Amino acid sequence: MAFMLYADEKMQKPADIRLAFNGTGILDTVLYFGSNQSDEVLKPQTDAQIILKPVDLIKKWQPNKFYYWNNIIEPSRPNGYIYRCTTQGRTGSEEPRWWIDNGGSGASGSARFTVLGEAYRHTDIKLSLTQAGLDSAVGGEGIELGTQLQGGNAIAVYMRVTNKSYDLRNDFMDACRGLATNSTITTTTDV
Structure with a gap:
């Protein structure tokens, strides 16, 4: 498997971040970014850092x-x-x-x-590398994960999604928001 978001720190279950709200509210969750293949290395293709950011999928x-x-x-x-x-x-x-x-x-x-x-918007999503950091995070902004990531290690990504609408909403059938990295390249090493 390549680098992606997981629901568990051991990187065995891929994350599913489809959301449901019964009206206004805040949903906090923690996901794990990484690769369960210890010989994989992720590097940014042109940027100085690997950045994970919220994106619109509508x-x-x-x-x-x-x-x-x-x-x-x-x-x-x-x-x-x-x-x-x-x-x-x-x-x-x-x-x-x-x-x-x-x-x-x-x-x-x-x-x-x-x-x-x-409409759901990527600016409704805040990301942080710590739970406490969600309070000061700016909706829609990405987080820096490093200049190079080695497989086998999971990075905890804290996510807060805010629904400002009173409408009952979910995107279970067709996701409206998501998370994506900037342009990256994955290579393998001899471990």
């Missing part, structure tokens, strides 16, 4: 595209809200009128979408 609406039930999208010109496909099908050439009130929906071609609420 896809924009596209014409003449097939959407599956539960796909989450935002309008091609974001309006601050996200929409779930509730009737799968192919969109037409015209984008639907995007409703922002609860229960509002729009159709394009044979696909139908219903508003989920305010």
